[in-house]
Structure formats: C-alpha cells, structure tokens
Amino acid sequence: MAQETFAFSSSALRSLRLQRELLEREERRRALARESATRRFLPEPPRPPRRPQYCRDPAVHNALYTGDLLRIKSIFKDETTTNLVMETVSEELVWEPEQGLWVLSPRRQQTSALRIAAGRGYSDCARHLLLRGAEVDAVVGGRAPLHDCAAAGRPDCARLLLAFGADPNVLSAEGAAPLHLCTAPDSLACAELLLAHGAQVDLGTRDRQVTALHVAARQGLAAHVELYLRHGADPARRSRQGETPLNAACAAAERPEDAERFCRVAERLLAAGADPGAAGRKDHTPLHNACGNGQPGLARLLLRHGADATVPNCAGYTPLDCALHAVDEYRHQRPEETIALLLDHGAGPVHPKMLKFCCRHPPALELVLNAYDRIPPAESWVGAVPPELWQEHREFYSSAARMAGQPRRLQHLARCAVRRHLGARCHRAVPKLSLPPPLRRYLQLPLQGTLS
Incomplete structure (x- = not known):
C-alpha cells in the first residue's frame, strides 16, 4: 500500500503550534494547582534554624x-x-x-x-x-x-x-510587650500606634503579669492611663503579687514634687471604678501607701472615695501607723496634715510604741497625743527626742511629759467623746454642728503648741 502524505499549509501549522502551546500551558497550570492544594493540607517541613x-x-x-x-x-x-x-x-x-x-x-x-x-x-x-x-x-x-x-x-x-x-x-526575652515599655511622657504617640495596630491593652508580662495600665500608673503618666482606660483596660486587674494599678500609683508617689501627677492618675483610675480599698502586697491598701509616702493630697482623694482609715495590713499597721513611720522622713512636708486627715476619718489612738516615730516633729506628736483621753506614759518616746530639739520646743515637750498618765481637762474629755461618737463622719459632721466657731474649731484638734 502506497504511503500517503498530506501537505499542511503555513497557516495550519501555526494554528497547530499555538494549540500545542496552549495545551502545555494548561498542563503546567493544573500541576501548580495540584501542588498548591497539596501544600495547603500538608504541613511544610520545618526550616533548619539559621545560624547567627x-x-x-x-x-x-x-x-x-x-x-x-x-x-x-x-x-x-x-x-x-x-x-x-x-x-x-x-x-x-x-x-x-x-x-x-x-x-x-x-x-x-x-x-x-x-x-x-x-x-x-x-x-x-x-x-x-x-x-x-x-x-x-x-x-x-x-x-x-x-x-x-x-x-x-x-x-x-x-x-x-x-x-x-x-x-x-x-x-521580649523578659516577657514584656512594646506597650509595657512606654514609660515616658513622650511615648504616648507610640502607645497610640500600638493600640491602633492591635496591641492587647490588658496583656500581662510573662512573670509578674503586670499590664500596661500598671506601668503607666506606676510612672505617673495620666495621659497614658486615660488612653488605656479608653481602650478598655481593666482598672481592677491584679498583678501576680496582687497589686492593682491604683496600688502601683500610690506606692510610687514617693517625692513631694510627684504629688500632682499621681493625684491625676488616681483620679482617673477611681473614676473608672478602681477600688480604693483593694489590698495588694502585704495587705497594703492604696491608703497605706499614700500615707507611708507622706502624700496628704492622695490620702484625701482616697478617703473621699471611701477608703477605710482603720484597716490594718498584714503586720497590723493601720494607715495612721504608716503615716507616723513616715513623719521623720517627710517632716518638712507637713506630715501633720495627713495625720489630722486620718483622725478626722475615724482613725483612733495609736499604740504608745508608735509615738517614738513622730516625737521629733512636735506638731505631729501633739495631734496624736490629743487623740487620747489619757496621755500614755512618756517613757515610750521621750528618750528618742534629741536634746537640742527638746531645748528648741521646751514648752511643748515639758507639757507633754508633765501630762503623761494624768487625767485631761473635762473640755478635752468631752471633745474625745464627741469625736469618738462621730467616728469617720468627723470631717463632714463637725463643720455642720450648731456650735460657736471657736468650739467647732476646738473639736478639729487645732495645734496650740502645748498640752493641758
């Protein structure tokens, strides 16, 4: 049988070549699709760690x-x-x-x-x-x-x-997120950027479980605190040691020049629902910390929001005890203001052993002694007064030592009875009493420079 051939025209050959290329391209596309589907359902092999x-x-x-x-x-x-x-x-x-x-x-x-x-x-x-x-x-x-x-x-x-x-x-290696490192006023813009890109506002550090709100409160950054609260930060969130952001703020307010900014932080936290009586590490409440740091403005703010002036910490110390411990360190910042504030909010007479902590500041000692209806023996504090200070305030110290163990005047006993009856209401009830102004003033334990 004779071999038959068929001559293709040039246009037919071009059409066949184009069709073959299209078929080959479709085959490659299908192969890539199969490979992609396989990768989707099978885990990729782990890459070997790059050697630094x-x-x-x-x-x-x-x-x-x-x-x-x-x-x-x-x-x-x-x-x-x-x-x-x-x-x-x-x-x-x-x-x-x-x-x-x-x-x-x-x-x-x-x-x-x-x-x-x-x-x-x-x-x-x-x-x-x-x-x-x-x-x-x-x-x-x-x-x-x-x-x-x-x-x-x-x-x-x-x-x-x-x-x-x-x-x-x-x-980080220490378990902190970038938001935890926004610790200065000029980091506010960075904090805003991080939150806008999905930073978790209540994320705690790995070990201590401190949140960004704890950090901002501890640094006294009112603008940061307001930003975090606006993004849903929890003001009641506790660290691993049991500290709330309000505890952190009050514990960090150690210098007199820091008082204003830490008061602004505390105001924002309290307005957001922070508990003024939340006990943290060693059962210290925010009021214990504020009094221990000699911060009368912060103490006044906490008391106005319902803080208890009589609650003890784990060592049995009340906020007034903490204030007395701080008298010597903050004697140039009028610690008697904090003491008077606590006494007006229900704090009672302290244990006589605490008198030695305030005896070198006569205004503080006078306030504390006037809280007793009978002044305790002077042996607990008189030996701690330096001789030169005794000479400078001889009239006051002599009267205090002389009255130790002796009954007070009837007028003073009546004052103690009224204040004891009013308790934590003294600060708001005494100014409203229908009494002559000098007598109302006497009920508020004014400083006179001597005891009688």
Missing part, C-alpha cells in the same frame, strides 16, 4: 549609631548582612571570691542593625534595612526593634515597623 552571624566591626557599628545612610547602603545589601548580630565586648570589674580580688571580665552585648536604627529614630536607615530583608520581629539581645521604638519614644520608626508587619504584641 556576628559583626564586631566598630566601623559598621558607628555607621548604624550615627545614622550614616550612605555607609549603611554600602554595607547592608542583602538579607544575610541586614540580619547580622551586632556584638560589642566591654570589660567590667567582677569580684572573684575565690581569688579575693576584683578582676576584669568580658561583657558581651548583642543587638541588631534594625534595633539600632529604629531605636534611634533613623527611619530612612530602618526602611533600607527592611527593604533588604531585615527580620522585623527578630528578638536579638533580648528585644525586638519595636521594643526599642516604644522605650525611646520613636513614633515614626514604630509606624514604619508596623507597616512592615511588626507584631505589636511581640514579647
């Missing part, structure tokens, strides 16, 4: 710390270089008990290029590193770049990192 590479070159470190963009562009060109661990080694003195002397020991500190650039606000340098493959959430040297932005108050770099997908809840 270190850079100890001072010239490279200097380019990063000074924000030299041209040098940075010439050094960091790919993913490998941008993720180098920047390591510095310094010598520090360490005591060696076996040798009995101080020796120099190397101290290594590690960070990343992105941490340095972002923490110092070099946004152009940080953008270059990110575009060249820097890992945005890499925790190097204990922190991620976003931690450094929050701690240093660098909102521009924080915004850049978040735009590149940084996790607003990334934890």
